[in-house]
Amino acid sequence: MNQFILESALSGKLLEMLLLSTALLLAASVASLCAYRASAAVRHLIWSLAIAGCLLLPILTLVLPDGMTSSLQSGLVISPGTGDQVVPRTSQAADDSGSNSASGTTPGLAVEGTQQRSGERPPLSSVLVEIMTWVWVAGSLLLGGKLLHTIRRINRDASRARPVEDPVWLKTAQQVEETAGLSPGGLRLRRTDRKHSPMVTGLLKPVVLLPLDADQWNEEQRLQVLQHEAAHLRRGDGLTQFLAGMITALYWLNPLVFLAYRQMLIQRERACDDQVLCAGADPTCYAHHLLGMAKNLEGPALDLKLEVAMARRSEMSGRLMAILDTHRNRRSPGPMAWTTSVLTTLVLAVGLAMITPVSQAAPTPSSLDHRSDTVYSAGHPTGKDAEDWSLTEIREAIDLANGIIEQGVADSDVDAMLQPYSSSMVLLAMGGARAEGLRGMREAFNVMVENYRALEIETLEVERITDEVVYEIGRYRYYRGKEPRSLSGRYLSIWHWESGHWRVFRDISNF
């Protein structure tokens, strides 16, 4: 059962995360469209932050106070005091009376052979959600695993590549290091024995992998290639791409995250092209060189998913147009653009995490522990002490309370249902299920109103124990709308006189 709770909570979280990430990525799409005059580096920043924001969302839902972000997770109610005791989400098997469980009693005590009904199973929607959860987990693990496997493969390829010792290349590298602001030796060159696009690989100690035919490039081409790769190194694109890849693996159920990932890669390459052009490269020559490299690619000689490759055929057309566009903004984002983008993402992520429960009218943490009892209180004459109440009058108060609870179920009004309950209420139900306090009762009632549309309560006995304590025994029946299925059983409630009102203080019920 606890596994089911976990899965349900996980499913609720999954749905919540999908919705929140969709909203965030849509906002990034709008921002990117609005920034059509901005440089590729700015648009890359927008998409990178949006993907990073997706990772921030689940963290925010954990960091923000309880109740603000948990409304989609109400699969089951976990009692506040005891982590291992739960109120089942549904009691659909409750009308399966006549269990064949081995049970018996001793005086005052009972022996229940089976605490849990063997036929109990979650509803179809829960099963589907559970399946979806496992599909999601499996997909994330698969993609995440593939990503890690790719890293290993690229590292292996990089370690097999020979360090470049050609003085011509080393001289150009030194020149680029100086102009790009890299530390001496920061541009580490290695050559593979295959034809591929020049690329940066490695997260902590990135290297530039040059293809087999790199020596055929002229001096200008060598300079442009190294300027492009130096731009990747300076921007930390390898690490950004790895993190974005992991987040994409986590959110793989959301197609928008793949779109964002792709846009991030496209804008990243264009941003690096812009830096080459800003360094003085001739756009036409650079475009021609890029096109030549793309034509000579042998296909996926190396896995192109994690390395930062300079030339890709699929995006070449738009990229060449961007290179040849002389009016294009090619500036890197300044401190103001960075600050604005980061703050906007943060505000948006926090706002989304907080808007979710508001849109679902979820109660705030403080309101979970309180209830308005104006209707119920109105039935209590003021200035009367507990001992002044006759049993008949107490019975009338109980009838009033039960009527309020019945109406509350009919109206799906949990606040109304809570009116007669004590703040120190403890509810015990079959199988060790337990709810404590108004918060626990609210959660239990939320589950009830989700599953049932009507309730009938019939009081069978009321007896006074002391002046301030009364017990009530009765029958109840919950109805699922027009369906014949229902949940019925007996209950024993203990009522206690609290601040001028009779309140339900203990409730034990059977199916």
Place this chain on the structure above:
Amino acid sequence: MRKLLTIGWILLLSMVMVSGPGSANAEDSGVLSRAHGRMADALKQGDADALASCYTQDASLSFPLRPDIQGRAEIKRQMSYVIGLGIRSFHIIEDDIFVGADVAIQGGTCIFYNETGQEINRSRFYTVWHRVDGRWLIYRDFVV
């Protein structure tokens, strides 16, 4: 010594008053101890009649997923079944006790053991007791 006893009594009284309606106190718990003792003896001896006599004539037992058991005759049959399961002793962990002049309610967990002291089962319960002719008998028993 007398002062100490007075202070102790005041402290005890304060604790009882402060301890709200739900908490069990030693005085109330003791009220039912003799009745529990009778039940324990009857169970140990495997005496269904004696066990059933710990209930009022109109007592009823309520269990999950089963019809209520009502009256001493049905209760006796149930007790025979319990004895047949090998249950010979029990221990009660009390959570709540409310004691009036002739009515009491006790709530808690009951743990059942077989002859070798092995735990067979544990259940949460609330029990309504009636005092009949000076003896506390079970009137209603709710188990979950």
